[in-house]
Amino acid sequence: MAIPSRDDVSIVPRPFVVRDRVVETGDTVSLDLVPVGGGPVPEFAPGQFNMLSPFGAGEVAISISGSDEERGSWTHTVRSAGKVTDRLTRLPPGATLGVRGPYGVGWPLASARDHDLLIVAGGLGLPPLRPAIRRILAHRTEYGRVEIVYGARTPSDLVFSSEIQRWRLRDDLRFQTTVDAAGRDWYGDVGLVTARIPDARFDPARTQVWACGPEIMMKAVAQAAIARGVPPAAIYLSMERNMKCAVGWCGHCQFGPEFVCRDGPVLPYPALAPWLAVREV
Amino acid sequence: MSAARSSRPHALAPSSHPFLRDFDPPFLHGLAPASQERTFAADEYLLRDGGEADGFYLLLHGKVALEIATPERPRLTIQTLGPGEVLGWSWLLPSHRWHLDARAVKETRAIVLEAAALRHAIDAHPRDGVRFLTALLPIIGQRLANTRIQLLDIHRG
Structure with a gap:
């Protein structure tokens, strides 16, 4: 994946709104997110992640756990494990947050065919x-x-x-x-x-x-x-x-020679x- | 040995259970008089913490929960075992006492080898005895490795 330039809009969060919130366990929720103003969500490859930013709390990488292309939504399943994720799990339906992505390389669905x-x-x-x-x-x-x-x-x-x-x-x-x-x-x-x-x-x-x-x-x-x-x-x-930048700039997620993001x-x-x-x- | 809902003699053979696959038939024939096929009802205990470790269980059918009971908390299942797996090696260690409870989660069928006969066979036939212990040791090792990972509580957020 090419490294985006610093003026690339793909690293700018878009405002999304929580359409639905499902409590999965005592500390984990699934948030159904739609773009503010409607419209489709970008296609994603299973295994990719988005950077979610509850305003004022920070930003965190969360994998996409589902999508509804007809209704134009992404689902993210979040466990409260720190300041940012705690804020995310508390977002009620109707709340607004920033979303950028999807990022990264997903599961090799194509090469898995016939296996x-x-x-x-x-x-x-x-x-x-x-x-x-x-x-x-x-x-x-x-x-x-x-x-x-x-x-x-x-x-x-x-x-x-x-x-x-x-x-x-x-x-x-x-x-x-x-x-x-x-x-x-x-x-x-x-x-x-x-x-x-x-x-x-x-x-x-x-x-x-x-x-x-x-x-x-x-x-x-x-x-x-x-x-x-x-x-x-x-x-x-x-x-x-x-992960911090999510696009290979900062090196926070470096694992040996690989940038995990x-x-x-x-x-x-x-x-x-x-x-x-x-x-x- | 715990009471079982039913028991009957079992003619041991390498095909009786995956654990026995690599043993010579004469060794298994020698153990046959000390083996029984037993059926345990759901919620029946195969063995109890502190009880005499008098048998080696080769599970054929069903599911067994290994439980730890302490006074201050509810009974906890720490592992389940199913068909093709083995249960219990405390009969090899000098105190010959079980160190946990094993409960049938559902109706469970097992071949039970009498511990005293098994210890005697291992002593009397060292080559087969080494083979027996060599087959058992990786199972013990894997369960110890798994327990170490479980101790890390890796799924806690």
């Missing part, structure tokens, strides 16, 4: 994957077997519960959920997402693995997939770094592996 897919999400790693999963399901015959493993801290931390329920009922994918700990009222799996990989159904030689979540989880997923015979080059991870956030594992083992990168 099996193992998609692994941890915690808020599911929102950046949801648009890709929706695209795959909309063009289901173009892909092989689809296995999705979603891990969260507890059952009450699972997002998109109604959509997950619909995915579970489909017979053309397998969706497994696991949590780190649960009470007796949970009948699902408990344990790490990686524990579900040994019996996942895919042809390792014709599989892509996509993972998004905490870095240590993604590293374990990559190692488990490689142990099953998946070529490292067929593994893609969505990295999270402290510009070259990622979705990057092939071989480009990341040497740096995942380095402290303080």
Whole structure:
């Protein structure tokens, strides 16, 4: 991706308004955003992110977790984890905020055609994957077997519960959920997402693995997939770094030779592996 | 060993369970008199914290929750196990006591090998014993690695 010039309008936030706000968990909401004055939202590639700025609080990179092209809206799923995200999660319908983007490189949907897919999400790693999963399901015959493993801290931390329920009922994918700990009222799996990989159904030689979540989880997923015979080059991870400019100017998100905002956030594992083992990168 | 809803002798074979796949049939035949196929009803406990670790469980069907109970908080499930997985290695360690509870989340079927017979077989047939421990150790190691990651509480915001 070319680096924009300093007078490029793509780095200027546009005013958007919160059309709808859905409470996902105790600290996480999904915000449905439309441009002030209406009109379409730019096309985006699943896995890309926007920079959201609740006025007066700062700016933060949030992946696009959905869109409604007919109604011209983007959805962003935000967990309250700091000053800016806390302000975002408190925005009511009708509130205005700044949005710029979409930025970055998304999931390799085109090269995944005719392949099996193992998609692994941890915690808020599911929102950046949801648009890709929706695209795959909309063009289901173009892909092989689809296995999705979603891990969260507890059952009450699972997002998109109604959509997950619909995915579970489909017979053309397998969706497994696991949590780190649960009470007796949970009948699902408990344990790490990686524990579900040994019996996942895919042809390792014709599989892509996509993972998004905490870095240590993604590293374990990559190692488990490689142990099953998946070529490292067929593994893609969505990295999270402290992004500021989002266009490759400032270097805040640099990870080894990669700028996560510009070259990622979705990057092939071989480009990341040497740096995942380095402290303080 | 805990009471099960039903139990019957099981003729052990490499095909009985993925864990047994690489063992020589004579070794397994020697263990056959000490093996039973048992069915546990939903919510029935396979083993209890502090109880005698007297069996090695090879899960065939169903789901088992490994639970920790402490007086100050509700019972917590820290891991679930399913078909093809194994449960329990405290019978290898000198105190021979379980260190957690294992509850059937739904009806669960397992091959249960008597611990005393298994320890004897491992001692009497060192080559098979090493093979047994070599098969078990990666499972223990993987669960330890997973537990370390769980301890990091990686999904907390």
